[in-house]
Amino acid sequence: MTLLDPTPPATDSDAAARPARRTLTIGPHTIDTPVVLAPMAGITNMAFRLLCREFGARHSADDGGLYVSEMVTSRALVEDHRESWRLVTMGERETPRSVQLYGVDPATVRRAVEMLVERDKADHIDLNFGCPVPKVTRRGGGGVLPWKQELFTRIVRGAVEAAGDVPVTVKTRIGIDDEHVTFRDAGLIAQEVGAAAIALHGRTVVQHYSGTARWDAIAELKDLVTDIPVLGNGDIWSAEDAIEMMEQTGCDGVVVGRGCQGRPWLFADLAAGFAGLDDRVRPTLGDVAATVRRHAELLVEFFEDEGRGLRDLRKHVAWYFKGYPVGGEMRHRLATMESLADLDAKLAELDGDSPYPGAAVEGPRGRAGTPKRAVCPEGWMDSRELSEEHRARLHEAELDTSGG
Numbered sequence: 001m002t003l004l005d006p007t008p009p010a011t012d013s014d015a016a017a018r019p020a021r022r023t024l025t026i027g028p029h030t031i032d033t034p035v036v037l038a039p040m041a042g043i044t045n046m047a048f049r050l051l052c053r054e055f056g057a058r059h060s061a062d063d064g065g066l067y068v069s070e071m072v073t074s075r076a077l078v079e080d081h082r083e084s085w086r087l088v089t090m091g092e093r094e095t096p097r098s099v100q101l102y103g104v105d106p107a108t109v110r111r112a113v114e115m116l117v118e119r120d121k122a123d124h125i126d127l128n129f130g131c132p133v134p135k136v137t138r139r140g141g142g143g144v145l146p147w148k149q150e151l152f153t154r155i156v157r158g159a160v161e162a163a164g165d166v167p168v169t170v171k172t173r174i175g176i177d178d179e180h181v182t183f184r185d186a187g188l189i190a191q192e193v194g195a196a197a198i199a200l201h202g203r204t205v206v207q208h209y210s211g212t213a214r215w216d217a218i219a220e221l222k223d224l225v226t227d228i229p230v231l232g233n234g235d236i237w238s239a240e241d242a243i244e245m246m247e248q249t250g251c252d253g254v255v256v257g258r259g260c261q262g263r264p265w266l267f268a269d270l271a272a273g274f275a276g277l278d279d280r281v282r283p284t285l286g287d288v289a290a291t292v293r294r295h296a297e298l299l300v301e302f303f304e305d306e307g308r309g310l311r312d313l314r315k316h317v318a319w320y321f322k323g324y325p326v327g328g329e330m331r332h333r334l335a336t337m338e339s340l341a342d343l344d345a346k347l348a349e350l351d352g353d354s355p356y357p358g359a360a361v362e363g364p365r366g367r368a369g370t371p372k373r374a375v376c377p378e379g380w381m382d383s384r385e386l387s388e389e390h391r392a393r394l395h396e397a398e399l400d401t402s403g404g
Contacts, residue, residue, distance in 0.1 A: 027167025262319025
């Protein structure tokens with residue numbers, strides 16, 4: 001059986017020996033595996049989501065989780081930007097269709113949600129209040145917005161009202177820094193105004209992705225918010241990490257981001273782990289090459305442009321081959337592929353029988369970086385109330401591009 005082959009269905013005796021499966025409920029949707037793919041700009045497009053689903057389906061009836069789109073800005077949708085609407089277009093297999101929306105102006109966010117519902121583009125909408133990237137936070141968006149409680153409340157309430165039967169969830173961080181903590185208020189507000197769930201990344205904006213995620217904050221939020229699911233995010237690199245987070249914090253599900261970069265098979269491990277199975281994917285170099293090739297095919301289909309699809313794949317190369325005996329020269333060559341034929345020729349040069357390297361490919365992925373200064377509008381942290389000056393400049397935070 002190759003890495004991309006489906007797992008044979010379980011027998012009745014297999015099922016009887018397993019512990020009861022934990023599921024996740026988001027509004028009307030029951031997710032067979034309590035796992036959410038975190039939206040990642042430039043990463044979680046349709047191609048990558050479908051690839052993750054293919055692996056997650058091995059041990060799950062519903063593709064092993066909830067797979068969220070890249071973040072799109074509310075103003076871009078309201079102004080009918082073609083590229084942003086393409087980003088929220090889902091494949092036939094994508095059910096529920098999950099879209100993450102970013103915005104800072106309550107009216108604009110409300111209208112974007114209305115349009116998503118009117119055009120039947122989403123079965124679930126997630127609101128981004130966790131992005132630490134300066135281009136988002138410097139104008140009051142992302143992870144710094146919940147500091148302004150009234151503004152946060154108006155955005156979430158408006159989105160919930162506009163969505164109707166489509167569940168709206170919230171993703172946030174601990175706060176801007178340790179002196180400007182927001183997650184407790186955000187959780188209670190989200191619950192009060194009708195959000196279907198809240199996800200907490202156990203880091204502050206200042207931390208970005210550095211250091212260790214503080215799971216104790218997730219446990220605290222779970223104790224505080226009791227009427228809707230609480231999801232935990234941060235430092236989930238394996239199925240064992242996900243299970244441990246849920247056991248330690250009592251959270252209702254986990255959100256996985258950087259841990260699946262170059263490892264879409266992590267969703268097979270997660271589905272197996274939550275099904276009480278010991279099965280874990282341990283790919284040979286040949287298996288990795290086959291996954292890279294499948295990812296390339298999906299990207300070409302998504303972009304409807306072979307060159308663009310292959311260029312998009314380049315950013316994934318280092319993640320896919322981390323820890324494998326692929327020299328620097330070959331990594332560079334793979335990162336400059338021009339066509340599917342070119343990719344096939346280069347992948348054929350790899351030693352497909354090279355085994356799974358073990359610890360060398362496990363653990364943290366991507367760049368953790370170091371703590372950074374929180375970039376906020378001038379005077380933003382002086383008060384939890386939104387000043388007239390900040391209110392007048394809110395439109396500047398509604399960038400006309402998606403991602404972040």
